[in-house]
Amino acid sequence: MNETLIAEELACRFGNVDVVDGISLKAVKGEWLGIVGPNGSGKSTMLRMLARLIVPDRGSVRLDGDDVRRMNTKSLARRMTMLAQANDPGLDITVRELVRRGRHPHLKWYEECRGTHEEVVDWALAATKTDLLQHRKLGQLSGGERQRAWLAMSMAQTPELLLLDEPTTYLDIAHQLELMELIRNLNKERGVTVLMVIHDLNQAARYCDRIMAVKDGRIAAQGTPAEVFRPAFFRDVFGVEAKVYDDGGVPVFMPSGIAALRTSEGERPSGIAW
Numbered sequence: 001m002n003e004t005l006i007a008e009e010l011a012c013r014f015g016n017v018d019v020v021d022g023i024s025l026k027a028v029k030g031e032w033l034g035i036v037g038p039n040g041s042g043k044s045t046m047l048r049m050l051a052r053l054i055v056p057d058r059g060s061v062r063l064d065g066d067d068v069r070r071m072n073t074k075s076l077a078r079r080m081t082m083l084a085q086a087n088d089p090g091l092d093i094t095v096r097e098l099v100r101r102g103r104h105p106h107l108k109w110y111e112e113c114r115g116t117h118e119e120v121v122d123w124a125l126a127a128t129k130t131d132l133l134q135h136r137k138l139g140q141l142s143g144g145e146r147q148r149a150w151l152a153m154s155m156a157q158t159p160e161l162l163l164l165d166e167p168t169t170y171l172d173i174a175h176q177l178e179l180m181e182l183i184r185n186l187n188k189e190r191g192v193t194v195l196m197v198i199h200d201l202n203q204a205a206r207y208c209d210r211i212m213a214v215k216d217g218r219i220a221a222q223g224t225p226a227e228v229f230r231p232a233f234f235r236d237v238f239g240v241e242a243k244v245y246d247d248g249g250v251p252v253f254m255p256s257g258i259a260a261l262r263t264s265e266g267e268r269p270s271g272i273a274w
């Protein structure tokens with residue numbers, strides 16, 4: 001197996017809660033792994049530990065055999081980048097300036113972003129369709145435009161491994177599909193390994209090679225979309241009843257209701273008519 005990222009027994013505790021509780025995973029070079037799970041199950045925390053943005057309480061992360069804790073920041077950034085859920089909207093810079101920052105790990109301290117580096121910036125702007133926005137400040141953009149600008153910055157970094165935390169959140173459906181196709185292109189044509197936290201389960205099934213579900217800080221299921229997408233999976237992990245259909249080899253799920261009442265409605269305050 002040609003694994004690029006290996007995490008072993010990762011754990012993170014906030015207060016007295018084990019938010020991530022012993023997760024081990026391997027990402028094979030060139031695969032697209034979708035990470036799914038209920039809100040608050042520890043997906044982002046896990047991704048942040050993989051990207052060395054949080055120091056795990058326990059466990060290790062190795063990238064092509066190297067312990068990420070021992071790598072210097074610039075060489076890590078040349079190989080791996082993470083696009084977070086919410087990026088700083090207050091940065092007072094233009095889209096182009098942001099995308100240029102993606103080249104920083106590739107520049108010597110005295111070097112300016114020009115020549116081939118500027119060509120990479122142009123490519124990332126064009127691929128994400130942010131070229132028309134390149135002279136606008138980030139603060140003047142809509143949520144979706146800003147998301148695409150940050151993706152352009154991650155692409156300009158030309159990493160081998162791309163970690164994405166719900167990258168389609170702010171996007172309308174057409175831009176969601178465009179972004180998924182763009183990532184498919186990076187994945188298939190350029191061999192970029194992708195780990196993506198995603199809430200849209202049908203999109204996960206359509207695009208990802210493999211799915212890993214996280215619940216209560218542990219791995220609840222993993223396998224190909226066809227292996228994972230079973231009614232019992234939706235019941236156990238998400239608490240919903242669902243039917244699964246086959247759409248030309250891709251499983252499609254259709255939720256039909258809540259599996260079991262998980263919270264009581266509580267006492268209604270007196271004096272409220274409804």
Ligand SMILES: Nc1ncnc2c1ncn2[C@@H]1O[C@H](COP(=O)(O)OP(=O)(O)OP(=O)(O)O)[C@@H](O)[C@H]1O
Nearest residue numbers: 014015019037038039040041042043044045046197
């Ligand atoms: N810095 C922090 N300090 C304390 N608790 C935190 C911190 N970051 C996350 N948590 C808590 O850890 C739990 C897991 O959060 P995390 O963001 O990893 O979940 P998630 O699965 O990505 O959720 P979502 O799908 O809602 O984005 C949540 O209960 C969250 O409130």
